[in-house]
Amino acid sequence: MKPPIPEKTRFDQTRASDPKKSAWVAANAGSGKTHVLAQRVVRLLLQGGRPDRILCLTFTKAAATNMSERVFRTLANWATFSDAELGDAIAATGEKRPDSPKDLAAARTLFARALESPGGLKTLTIHAFCERLLHIAPFEANVPANFSVLEDQQKTELLERARADVLQAAAENAALRSALDIVARDGGVDFEKTIGSALEKRAAFRELKAEAAHQRLRTALGAGAQDTVDSVLRAIGTGDLPPEDWPKVAEFMSTGSATDKKYAAAFRAAQEHWRTGDLEAASERLASIYLKSDGGPAKLLTKPLATARPDMLESLEAEQSRLMLLWDRLAAVRVCERTLALSVVVNAVADRYEHYKSMRQCIDFDDMIERTSTLLTRSSAAWLLKKLDGGIDHILLDEAQDTSASQWEIVERISADFFAGEGQAQQVRTLFVVGDEKQSIFSFQGAQPELFSTKRRMFAQKIREADGEFESVELHLSFRSSPGVLAAVDEIFASPERSRGLYGGQDHVKTVHEAWKREQPAVVELWDVIAPSETEPSRDWRLPLDYRDETDPAVASARRIASVIAGWLRDGEPIGTGPGRRAIRPDDIMILVRRRDAFFEAMIRALKEKGVPTAGSDRLALADHIAVMDLLAIARAALLPEDDLTLATILKSPVFALDDDDLIALAPNREGALIQALQASERFQHQAACATLDRLGRMARELTPFDFFARLLGPMGARRAILARLGPEAGDVLDEFLNLALQHEGKTTPNLRNFVAEVESSEGTIKRDLDTGAGQVRVMTIHAAKGLESRIVFLPDVCATPTTRLDFPIFLLDTGSGPLPVWSPRKELDCAGVAALRADKKEAGLQEYRRLLYVAMTRAEERVYIGGHRGKTELQPESWRLMLEQALGANARTAPAPWSPDETILRFADDPSDAPFEKTEAAGPAEKTELPDWLTRPPRAPQA
Known part of the structure; x- marks a missing residue:
């Protein structure tokens, strides 16, 4: 028997689904946000709302389908309910129980109304909505009238053709050839990757076609309007310690220690380079004196020399300060020149790409958002806004934490008239938004978790100023996970360091989760990390370079997990409690990783070797x-x-x-x-x-x-x-x-x-769609598992940190008039402005890294097994593994390892999970169905 839903949760769900009020819902993982969203749609229909005037926007096609299915399933059931059953169902939504046969009859017709209404209930991804809008006004949106949308493979093909065209054109275009030389020189072996990454930001690179944008970029990075590499290098010799004085400094330093003498030699070499006109070499020699390897100020004189000539020390330190500013200006100039060269190449490729799209009458997904946003801001699109606004009374936005800034602009513009002018005065028009900042893990698609709170404040003010009603609701109760799993999650993110970034950049906010399944057992285990052998094993030279044998940590970790799972299935390991207690099945198990790397392949291979049914790669x-x-x-x-x-x-x-x-x-x-x-x-x-x-x-x-x-x-x-x-x-x-x-x-x-x-x-x-498992163990990335759940979750990929992966070479710089791209392939090439961007990007990546752990942990209903393997380097402080040990280690106890009674693991669990398990019979294999022979038999020849 399911436990009752607490009154507080029912009250919050009713507030969130009230069709007369706009609502902003922050919902923990597994708290039933899709149920609330579907319930709100049903209540809107009960209140007389027209299905074709309700717009539901979500992040994925699967989520849109799930949302639509829930609404139609509810309405279909209502059509067959008895009067008493229907009355109870309507009351359960938060609406008043019908007191007349007429009201009951009207509720029964909602299913037919939703199906037969012209236009129907709009449950769409935001890209699908934009596609519909662009088809309404293709001329105004500057898209082909009967455009089609490029699939990923088609897009890749067109971009490759565009790149090839540009490389060929460079033979006859000096400016393009010069730009390509710079990109190839500074991009190195990552040339293709650099171009590909830049093309993802081609809208920002397009801004650099304007000369005014060049000056904005220079100003933002600290480079002068007329600065060139040569002019800044020449400025090195214009200070109070000019090149002709460098030999005197060298002579003085020669009387000091070995370090002083090394600096003296560098001064002499710098002066010689300056004399011969090699300003670049002179600058490098001076940098070896004035700067440390990390770019900070170096100590210039040893103590005896500094004591003997304090005036010399003062002069050198003043020159050091001046040169550090100059070198930063020099770096800024080079960043600008490098970025502008890349923009020439990228814009040339983008122009060819646009040409090929036009020839095929296609647009891509980025075009959908960009063209729709532009369309909704044009004065010529006023008639479209009127038509669209007249057709939508209620907007429901799901997965709002993954909505990008450009997508938020579209939501703002289509809802602009809801809370102003005649559109607001005529009838109640509402906005419903649901999401969870803690689950924002799609930054590579433009998601910015801080926008969830920013937009909430903005819409709340706008709605209240229009005398509308606005509810801000939080849903804490998890219908998915057991108390022990949720206790582990709250403990992990209890400290400010571990929770940083969980709430979109806000100060530390402690996570609060409540479990609906209060008696559900739970197991959270920390297994030891598998490290490589200290001695390198001999390797057969005939094996492939990427071959990994059984001693490799990734392979050993995968085999350990596969062995445990195979043992469970063989022995009938039970799961659950009460009447639902049964043997573990393969589709109860989900193995989550951060990347599809060598471990991912080894894991699938190990499961197959053990005979464990697996769905393979997603x-x-x-x-x-x-x-x-x-x-x-x-x-x-x-x-x-x-x-x-x-x-x-x-x-x-x-x-x-x-x-x-x-x-x-x-x-x-x-x-x-x-x-x-x-x-x-x-x-x-x-x-x-x-x-x-x-x-x-x-x-x-x-x-x-x-x-x-x-x-x-x-x-x-x-x-x-x-x-x-x-x-x-x-x-x-x-x-x-x-x-x-x-x-x-x-x-x-x-x-x-x-x-x-x-x-x-x-x-x-x-x-591949691995949503259900279909009797197989699922191995997938955490991103792909977003929105899914499983009785048992393995987290074997907890040792690596995102530091290296987040060392991006292309950044977006806010210049006050829109973002501009900045290209700096390596940290040593950064100016101060770019270094700050790189640090911000790294911190944002670490924050998303922690949110990714939250998403992974909250996929589990009953059990979480945390393993791990590492390379030769030690674990970084930011790694999940150390976070988990710090959070759970103090309250964990040792227990026998599931793969060997001679080894131990750490178990963090609530009391119910410690109850002894009774062995049950393993679930037998599914019955095999033979296909009829006529299915593959050739048809008979027709008789004459």
Whole structure:
């Protein structure tokens, strides 16, 4: 029996879903925010709101679908309820219980109204909403009338073509060639990465086309309007200690210690470089005297010399202060010149990219937001605002913590008339926002958690000034996690250091969680960190460079986890309490990582080795997947069967299924090509393979790429063979591969050879839906797990910190008139302004790193197992592992390790979790269903 929901929570849910008031809801993880959002929609409909005037915006398609399903499921149930049941259901939403048959009948019709209303209930991602808006006014928005939206792979392809065009054009364009030289010189081996990163900020780089923006950039970084590298270098010699005095200083320093003599030699070298006009070298020599390796001021004289000549020390220190300012100006000038060079390249690539999009009549996702925002600010779009505003009475925004600044602008503009003028006076129009700053982990998509509080204050003031009602609601009760898990979460973020950034930059706010499942057992365990061996094991030189054996910490950690899970499934380890207590199933388990790295692959491999059902990777690189590689090789062999290596490769693929013995009987000591030996062989396997190859050759000559692969995968049985060998995850890959073949036919003349080359050069990935688990252990990133939950969560990736990854080379600088980009590839090239930006970026990254831990911990219902592995370097103080040890270690006790009774772990848990577990029978494998033979049998020939 489920425990009752506390009255305080019911009261807060009712306040948040009140259709007559605008509301801003801060909801902890698992606190039922989607339920409240759906409940508010239902109450709006009960109050007479028109379905087509309600707009629900969310972050992902899955969330939009979930939201819509909840509303329609509720309304569908109401249509079949008895009067008493319907009255109870309506009262449970917070509305008054109907007291007349007419009201009950009206409630029963809501399902039909929501389905049949023109336009219907708008439950959309913000990008889908923008797409609809742009289709209404394509001319005003400056988009093609029948535009389509570029998929990621198509976008990558067009950008690659645009880059290639620019590199080719540089041969005849001196300015572009000069800019490319600077970018290649300073970008080094990261040239492609630099261009790609800059293109993600191409809107900011576009601003640098204007000369006025150049001056804004210079001023913001501390460079003079007329400063050049040469002019700043020449200013080095204009101080009170000019170059002609440097030999005198060197002579004095030569009487001192070894350090003084080293500085004396540097002064002499600097003076010689200055005399010969090598100002750059002179500057570097002076910097070796006046600056420490970290860029701070160096100690200039040893104590005996400083005592003997205090005037010399004073003169040197004054010169040091002057030169440090000059060197910062010099760095600022170089940052500006480097950034402007990059802007020339990026804008050239962006222009070609825009050209290709225009030719295809396409826009990308960034265009959607930018064009919609521009459209809603234009005076010429006033009629559109009127039309849109007349069609929307209520806006509901989900996952508001992940809404970017540009997306907030759109929400502000479409709601502008809600609380002003005639739009506010005519009827009650509301805004509902729900989110959780603590779960803002998508900064790479523009999310800024501090905007959640900023926008709350702004909208609250605007609504109250318009005499509207505004509720600010907090939901603390978790319907997901057990008390022990929530206690661990609160303990982890109890200190100011560990909670910094959890609430969007506010001062320390202690997290408060309450559990609905008060009797639910909980386990939170800290396993020891696996470190590398102190002695480097001998390595076979024939192995790949990225090969990892069983002694590698990542592999050892993965195998340990897989062994524990396999033991649970084998022994029927129980989970839960009361009547719901049962054996653990594979889909009860989720393994969360920060990145898809070597451990990620090792984890999936270890589970498969132990026979644990696993869903595989949630992201798959299409061209690198073995199933796609096999299909492409089959196509190449069909086009050119004389290619011995390709033919040998496909003969061992699942489609032909020959083994080494078959190839050894065929290939060695043959005369001529492998295909000739295959054709001459009398073995049944070889004859069957030869017949299949002949058929494939005819198909390659006669069919389009889609028809070729569809026939290969379908009637010829390749899909069945591939899935039998590679597992169900290959099914998603094959489906996406066929989609690519279909897209190829839609954009160019179908050609199998061209399609094969296109796929092999692509870098596209496919996203797999692992929401439910479907009887399998899920291994996924924390970002992909956002919004999901699991009975058991493993956190094995807790030792690495984001410091290196966050050392970004391109920053956005606020100049007061909009952000401008700044490119500084390495810290030693920073001026003071860029160093501050880099420090801010690093701190923001560490804050998101802590929020990521919050999201990971709160995916768990009952158990959290925290492992870890590290490299040769020691753990950083900011690492999750040390945070967890500091927070939980004092209140944890030792317990036997689940993989070995001879080892121990630390367990932090509440009292119910310490109750002894009774062993139950393991869940048996799912019953296998055989497909009917007619499904794959060729159809009979029609009778005459």
